[in-house]
Amino acid sequence: MTDPSRGNTTRTPHVLRCTGYDRTDTEIDRAVGCTLYTVDGREIVDMESGVWAVALGHNHPRINGALRAQLDRISHIGYRVSAAIQDDAAAALLESAGLTGGRCVFLSSGSEAVEFSVQIARRVTGRPLLLTLTESFLSSYGSAGTKRPEEWALFDRAGCADCPSEHPCDGSCPRLAEIPFDRIGAMVFEPASAGGFIRFPQEKLIRALCRRVRSAGGLVVVNEVTTGIGRTGTWYGFEHAGLRPDLIAVGKGLGNGYPVSAVAMRGEVADAVEHLIEKGFHYAQSHQNDPLGCAVATEVLRVIREEGLVERCADVGATFREGLEEIATAHPVVRDVRGRGLMLAIEFAADRDGFVLDDLFARLLDRGFLVGYKPEGNLLRFFPPLTIPETDLARLLQTLDELLR
DSSP states (O other), rough: BOOGGGGTTSSSSEEEOOOOOOOOOOOOOEEETTEEEEESOOOEEEEHHHHHOTOOBBHHHHHHHHHHHHHTTTOOOSOOOHHHHHHHHHHHHHHHOOTTEEEEEEEHHHHOOOOOHHHHHHHHHSEEEEEEEEOOOSSSSSSHHOOOTTTTTEEEGGGGGTTOOOSSOOOOOOHTTOOGGGGEEEEEEEOSSSSTTOOOHHHHHHHHHHHHHHHHTEEEEEEOTTTTTTTTTTSSSSGGTTTSEEEOOOOOOGTTTSEEOOOOOOHHHHHHHHHHHHHHHOOOOOOOOOOOOHHHHHHHHHHHHHHHHHHHHHHEEEEEEEEHHHHHHHOOOEEEEETTTTTEEEOOOOTTOOHHHHHHHHHHHTEEEOOOEEEEGGGEEEEEETTTOOHHHHHHHHHHHHHOO
16 A cells, blocks of 8 residues: 555646545446445455445436436525525425424535534524544544644543442533533544544433533434435434434535535524624635535435435444454454444454554455554444445455454
8 A cells, every 4th residue: 555655646737635544546437236346357446435425325327317407407695695406405405313393504515614614603692612532533624623621621521430329310420510611612422434544432420411411401413414314224323323403513524525525503503603794703614505415415315315224224234243243253353343324444453473453454455345443443444335335235245254264
């Protein structure tokens, strides 16, 4: 693989590579469904959905059809006019999130959606702090990306791992008592991922934090960029914790590879924002509520609903996880298997002689599987499209078992 510190390869000498991720020499020419095709004719199963975004698979005919149809009408408009597709997309997204009667704004990236969500929460409540877990990633930039101490209260849930109580978290917990809830405008909850480590926080802790924030006059904001749009076997990750958010940031799967994101909010929050707008608050960017992005989002939501892909994700993901757990039982080098739906990880023991994560990734790629891997956590990640054929998952499990032997 290419060392990221060495800059560009000769294949793309004019492209600046600044992601920090290493690269292989694999060059992709085209993709269909869950399969990538290299320039030399090899087939590779995409187990990462691009950057976790191609939820319905590459070159989905209905999504491409919606793109072409909207391109023939209009792709981009300014701020002073509107298009019906904007409201169609908003209504579909709000319905999927259980926020009927609320409002949406469509943006371009997940980080932008999260950042706009926290800015709304800060302005609506007038509180100086926002609360999130220490491990939350949230955004690539802005307040949500930097989490400066004057703006954020960070809660380290590692201290809750050895909690002996089986009862719901309450006011008697000394760790919760340290949080200045009267100064917190919102609990910003990331249902999973945690910087790519695929960790899921304790649901009773999240419920307690959200309950305390709300009772003190704050809001609940959920970052669903990686967990939303069916990825965890429910429409949104917050459903596993039984929450009712005030604002939801959505991205990645919403555009099936097209760069569109959204902030969905309850009607009461939208009313408060509109009151702020009357007083001078505004947010505008060039591709806000673009008809093209709205058309893609509308069709993605329609396909997922009509084809039952949320339910399929839950069923297929459970079977895939069982297969990973069987591998864990057979191979002592495996330390943990975790995940929900088709958001799964297998973690390896870092101290096992002879095991090198990079080598395992490279061998899987040679055998036709592009998986995610996190060297810092010694784990492989699996985020395949929700449409992944079960035969591809079975072949991956067989290949992984053979390589670990």
